[in-house]
Amino acid sequence: MSVLEPTRIYCLKFECGRRDYQPIVDIAVDCEGNIYCLSSNMIIKRDSTGRVVAKWGQFGDGEGEFGFVSGITIDRQRNVYVVEWGNARIQKFDSEGNYICQWGSMGSDRGQFSSPYAVAADRECNVYVVDTCNCRVQKFDSNGTFLSEWGRHGYGSGQFICPCAIAIDSIGDSYVIDVDQNCVQKFDASHEFVLGWGGHGGGEGRFNAPCSVAVDSLGHVYVLDTGNNRLQEFDPSGRFLGTWGIGGIGEGEFASPCGIAIDSYDRIYVADTENCRVQVFEPLN
Numbered sequence: 435m436s437v438l439e440p441t442r443i444y445c446l447k448f449e450c451g452r453r454d455y456q457p458i459v460d461i462a463v464d465c466e467g468n469i470y471c472l473s474s475n476m477i478i479k480r481d482s483t484g485r486v487v488a489k490w491g492q493f494g495d496g497e498g499e500f501g502f503v504s505g506i507t508i509d510r511q512r513n514v515y516v517v518e519w520g521n522a523r524i525q526k527f528d529s530e531g532n533y534i535c536q537w538g539s540m541g542s543d544r545g546q547f548s549s550p551y552a553v554a555a556d557r558e559c560n561v562y563v564v565d566t567c568n569c570r571v572q573k574f575d576s577n578g579t580f581l582s583e584w585g586r587h588g589y590g591s592g593q594f595i596c597p598c599a600i601a602i603d604s605i606g607d608s609y610v611i612d613v614d615q616n617c618v619q620k621f622d623a624s625h626e627f628v629l630g631w632g633g634h635g636g637g638e639g640r641f642n643a644p645c646s647v648a649v650d651s652l653g654h655v656y657v658l659d660t661g662n663n664r665l666q667e668f669d670p671s672g673r674f675l676g677t678w679g680i681g682g683i684g685e686g687e688f689a690s691p692c693g694i695a696i697d698s699y700d701r702i703y704v705a706d707t708e709n710c711r712v713q714v715f716e717p718l719n
Contacts, residue, residue: 458705460552460646460693461712462506462514464529467697469712470514471705472506475499477516477531484712490531495521498533505564505599509555509576517553517563522546524553524563524578537578542568544580552646556602564610569594571610571625584625585610592619592627603649603670611657616641618657618672631672636662638674646694648702650717656694656702663688665704683709 456473463469467482479488491500502520509515512529523538538547548567555561559576570585585594596614603609606623617632632641642661649655653670664679679688693705700717 457707457710458693458712459504459707460506461695461703461705462508463695463697463701463703464508464512465510465698466512468529469695469703470506470508471712472503472516472693475501475503477506477514477527479529479531488531490527497536498525498527498531500525504550505552507553507555507561509559509561510557511559511576513559513576515553515555515561517550519547519549519551519566522548522550524550524561524574526576526578535578537574538563544572544583545574545578547572551597552599554600554602554608556606557604562600562602562608564597564600566597569597571597571600571608573625582625584621589615591630592621594619599644599646601647601649601655603653604651607670609647609649609655611644611647613643613645616644618644618647618655618668620670620672629672631668638677639666639668639672641666645692648694648696650696650700650702651698652700656696658691658694658704660690660692663691665694665702678715685713686715688713 458471460472469480471478475493476491501518504519505517507515514527516525522540525536526534547565551566552564561574563572569587572583573581598613599611601609608621610619616634619630620628641659644657645660646658655668657666663681666677667675688706689708692707695703702715704713
């Protein structure tokens with residue numbers, strides 16, 4: 435098996451046992467290198483050195499309150515979008531945590547959600563929501579206006595059992611993780627199925643409860659293979675390129691990692707959830 439050896443690694447460690455430092459469930463990075471860590475009902479924003487520069491949120495269903503969050507993303511204008519599976523909605527904030535708007539409610543109609551779990555933004559600032567229990571992805575503009583949707587329940591191509599993560603590349607292709615099927619499905623910008631790969635296991639291109647995905651500037655796809663405590667890298671056609679990570683507490687080791695993000699320099703940020711830290715990996719070249 436190929437093993438990638440990052441040229442540099444450092445860890446941003448988070449304290450355990452304090453209200454403001456709960457385990458991270460997802461992570462995002464903006465164009466200035468600020469890191470947004472999503473915990474159960476709070477966002478903690480840190481600069482590139484790990485210093486806390488802002489935080490907001492508490493439990494509830496009001497503006498700026500959260501009900502069991504699961505995903506976060508940032509668009510090119512540095513707006514922050516948070517998906518709440520408990521409140522079945524998306525909230526939008528500016529980069530300082532000021533509330534802008536929200537959309538969504540419980541249901542299966544357009545613009546409604548049932549346990550939404552992940553969110554991503556494309557280059558045009560359109561927002562994609564993985565509507566997990568409705569077995570679909572919904573696309574909105576940046577203000578929450580419904581644009582399109584795709585997917586339905588099933589085991590076939592373009593169908594989902596439990597979709598849980600999504601990433602959009604520079605040309606608008608999307609990669610959707612289905613945790614129950616242990617697979618990645620790729621769709622073109624028109625949401626037509628292109629290809630899929632995966633299956634349960636611990637070998638190359640196999641997954642054990644994958645939960646997050648990201649794409650770098652070269653179009654390489656990184657899947658956070660949570661149950662195997664590792665990252666796997668693929669080219670856009672699903673060809674395996676390499677992997678790193680094992681279970682543990684050392685540098686480059688993980689304990690149930692739950693979130694991944696990539697910045698404009700192709701540095702990879704991993705929310706190493708049960709180790710209560712973020713690990714950052716430099717690109718090889």
